[in-house]
Structure formats: C-alpha cells, structure tokens
Amino acid sequence: MSEQPIQTYTRADDAFDCLQTAIVKGELEPGEKIGELELCARFNLTRGPLREALGRLESRGLLVRRPHAGVKVVSVSATELMELYRVREVMEGLAARQAAERMTDQEIADLLATLDSHEQMIEEAQGLAYYQAEGDYDFHYRIATGSRNTKLVQILLGDLYYMVRMYRYRLSTSAGRPLRALSEHRRIVEAIAQRDGELAEFLMKRHINAARKNIEKKIQAGVLTL
Amino acid sequence: MSEQPIQTYTRADDAFDCLQTAIVKGELEPGEKIGELELCARFNLTRGPLREALGRLESRGLLVRRPHAGVKVVSVSATELMELYRVREVMEGLAARQAAERMTDQEIADLLATLDSHEQMIEEAQGLAYYQAEGDYDFHYRIATGSRNTKLVQILLGDLYYMVRMYRYRLSTSAGRPLRALSEHRRIVEAIAQRDGELAEFLMKRHINAARKNIEKKIQAGVLTL
DNA sequence: CTTGAATCTGCTGTTAACAATACACTCGTC
DNA sequence: GACGAGTGTATTGTTAACAGCAGATTCAAG
Numbered sequence: 090m091s092e093q094p095i096q097t098y099t100r101a102d103d104a105f106d107c108l109q110t111a112i113v114k115g116e117l118e119p120g121e122k123i124g125e126l127e128l129c130a131r132f133n134l135t136r137g138p139l140r141e142a143l144g145r146l147e148s149r150g151l152l153v154r155r156p157h158a159g160v161k162v163v164s165v166s167a168t169e170l171m172e173l174y175r176v177r178e179v180m181e182g183l184a185a186r187q188a189a190e191r192m193t194d195q196e197i198a199d200l201l202a203t204l205d206s207h208e209q210m211i212e213e214a215q216g217l218a219y220y221q222a223e224g225d226y227d228f229h230y231r232i233a234t235g236s237r238n239t240k241l242v243q244i245l246l247g248d249l250y251y252m253v254r255m256y257r258y259r260l261s262t263s264a265g266r267p268l269r270a271l272s273e274h275r276r277i278v279e280a281i282a283q284r285d286g287e288l289a290e291f292l293m294k295r296h297i298n299a300a301r302k303n304i305e306k307k308i309q310a311g312v313l314t315l
Numbered sequence: 316m317s318e319q320p321i322q323t324y325t326r327a328d329d330a331f332d333c334l335q336t337a338i339v340k341g342e343l344e345p346g347e348k349i350g351e352l353e354l355c356a357r358f359n360l361t362r363g364p365l366r367e368a369l370g371r372l373e374s375r376g377l378l379v380r381r382p383h384a385g386v387k388v389v390s391v392s393a394t395e396l397m398e399l400y401r402v403r404e405v406m407e408g409l410a411a412r413q414a415a416e417r418m419t420d421q422e423i424a425d426l427l428a429t430l431d432s433h434e435q436m437i438e439e440a441q442g443l444a445y446y447q448a449e450g451d452y453d454f455h456y457r458i459a460t461g462s463r464n465t466k467l468v469q470i471l472l473g474d475l476y477y478m479v480r481m482y483r484y485r486l487s488t489s490a491g492r493p494l495r496a497l498s499e500h501r502r503i504v505e506a507i508a509q510r511d512g513e514l515a516e517f518l519m520k521r522h523i524n525a526a527r528k529n530i531e532k533k534i535q536a537g538v539l540t541l
Numbered sequence: 542c543t544t545g546a547a548t549c550t551g552c553t554g555t556t557a558a559c560a561a562t563a564c565a566c567t568c569g570t571c
Numbered sequence: 572g573a574c575g576a577g578t579g580t581a582t583t584g585t586t587a588a589c590a591g592c593a594g595a596t597t598c599a600a601g
Contacts, residue, residue, distance in 0.1 A: 124582065137557095144374075157562045175413070362587090
C-alpha cells in the first residue's frame, strides 16, 4: 500500500516555488531588475536549476526576460489588471457551471463547511484582510478543482490566481466587501447544490465582476498606485 | 529608426520552438517517452538549453515530466479534449466581445480580406485540410490579438492553440464543415464590424461549440482514436 | 519454473568553468 | 562643455564534466 509515487522534488521545483511565493508576497518588487547570482545567494541554489525555474516563471507570465539583459518581475498596469479580471470572469463562470454538474455531494458539503469557517474568520478578525487573501482564494480554488476540467484548473490555479494574489497583497481590503462577498459565495454554493449550472455560472460571473468594479473604484480613488 | 530591439534569440528559444512544432506536428508521438540526449542529437543542441525548453513546455502542459524518469509528450484523452474546447468557448467568446470593442477599422478590413482569401483556398483545394489547419487558426489568431487583452492573448495563443493544433494534425477534416465554418466566421466579423460585442461573443461561442460537437461525433464514430 | 532481491547500467539532476553579449564608463573630438 | 565612439567589465548564455536516483537485468533461492 501507500503506492503514492512519492513525488520526489527537484531543486528546480524548490526554486520555482520560492521565487513564485517571493514574487506573490512582494519580496521582489515589480519592475525590479534582479541578477541571477543574487537570487542564487538568496535562495541557496546554483544557476542551473535557477535558470530552469526562471524559464517556467517567464512562461507563466510572472517574469519578463530580455536576452543578456536580465530578468525583471512583471509589472502589471491598472488596465491589465482589469483585463485579468475579465478573463477570470468567464473562466470561473465556466468552472462554477461545471462544478455544479460534477462535484460530489461530499465536496459540496465540505464547501459549505468552509464557508462557515470563513464567516467565523470575518467575525473574529472584525475581519478583512485574511478573508480576502486566503479564504476567498480557498473558495475559488475548490470550485476550480470541482470542475474536473484539467486545462481549466491548470490555467486558473497555475496562471491567474498567483497574479491575482500578487496584487491582493498590496491591496488593503475595503470594509464592506468581505461580508458581501461571503453572501455571494453562499448563493453560488446554493446554486451548485441544486445542480443549477446555469445559475451558478451567472452568479459567479457577477461575483467576479463586482470584485473587479471594487478594485477599479479604488484605483480611481488613488488608493492603489501600481 | 528601425528601433526594433532586434529580439535576439537564444538557443533555449530555438529549442522551445523546435520542440513545440515537433510535438504539434506529431513528430513526437503522444505518450512517447523521450530521452534528453536523444533530443539533443535530433535538434543539434546541448542539454542546458534543452532542459530550459523542457521546463517551459512542461509548464505549458505539452509535456509531463517525472523526476529521474524522463519526459513524455502529453497524451490527452477524448474527454480532456472536449474540456479544452469548453475553455476555448468562453475564452474566445470574450476575445470576440473585446475585439468588437477595440479592433481598428483597418484591422477589421484586413480580417474581411483574410476571409476572402480563405474562401479561395477552400474552392481551390476542393478544400478541406488546409483551411481547417491554417486558415481557421489565422482567423482565431487575429481575433485574439484584436482583443488587446494581454493575458487572454497569452493563454489562447500560448497554451490552447498549440494543443488544439496538435490534434488538428491527425484529424481528417469532415467534408461539409469548412464551408459552414467560413460562413460562421463571416457572421462573427460582421458583428465585430457593427461593434456589437454581445452578438460577436454569442456567435463565437456557438461557433466553437459546433466545432466541439463535430469532433465529438467523430470520436464516437471511431474516426479519431486518441 | 517462478519469484525475489541485489547489482548494474543508463539516464536525469546538478555543479562549475568557459564564451559571448549588453551596459557603463572613459576618452577623444567637435 | 556636449556628444559620440571605443573599450572594459560584469552578467548572461552555453558547454562539459560530476553525482545520484530509477528501472532493468541477472542471479539465486524456493
């Protein structure tokens, strides 16, 4: 038993994870030009695996690379961030629809339980940041995997979320939003529980759209610099 | 003048392109386990750049890699291919909508001209394969770029199209489809020309849906093995 | 003859040295 | 004094040799 193939990790994988989280958490500033050996010293690895990781990150759009000129963290403009949310809108809408068709009853029950715990989080922390950063991510993460759509999961979890989280980190969450977001989450799960894919898709798209407008408002108000 | 930054190409880039086209054209069979030095000999390069290219391709989902066990070309099941088309449906729908809002009049005129040349292609070749393989790709390519949505372009052109084309190559095109597809293309462009984003999105989604059903039918008929 | 384990080979992962290129600085000239 | 060309250095791209793991083969025992 325990026939798990013991996913052996390589240093390139470690480098990839380290860099990705470093970028997401803002330890590496967007637009910052960074040298390879500097990174090697920082994460205790050699250039071979590092370069492989850099290639992967570039391919995912978190880095930009100019030959012989070095790599720099991608800096997304305000409009590009909005475009990203437009993509999320249709992708997560699809995810919600397929999740409604395919999630098991057990998964749906778990998802509901997760929402309860999120509610507690919000109350306890009077709470803002944590929910937006992790809880919300958790919710969308589960729906994505619940879609059973390999490519969809790959894009949402592999590409989009990391970029979204990257900006969440420097985005003070607005006061009223978490509670409203939670109620929107509940309605989405209700639709999924009723196996109403069409409704789930509609609600999810509206949910993402609301989040987008929320950020847009902040940018125009000058809260978010970029 | 000529201030083009002379995009200097590195060997890793070459390796990436070579491998990608080799996979797309079916020169490397799906599921085939391939050794690194074998590839080095085949494409005249060394392991360093090759490994970097392999990392990028894995990150894009065209290869799967098991540590110490080698790489193999991804083999997509029939259901996974259908899921891919579902993703395309919503993504290209969005692309069409945004293209209707943002393409210049010149671009639209060019697109129409392209469709005319496609029509000629079909007539000349009594034609099936070429249109489906390249012309159709060209059409969708232009609409994607016309959306002016960086991330959308990145995903559609970087991830999805190569995988779609990979299966187009071993998919004998059905007789009636090209002409019908062309007329669908025309109607989409008309909607774009009228700046009717909503309609363009609807027509594009229906177009992709029809293509999906077409393939689905073939798979059930046993024409396509996978 | 089958099954199990231990070795052994070949590959992948890693490392360190080499070559080529872009950026910066200096020097010369206008 | 300002601008341009040429050189120099530092960083990236590349190559080749080393280390470690996975799978295959072989041998022995039941």
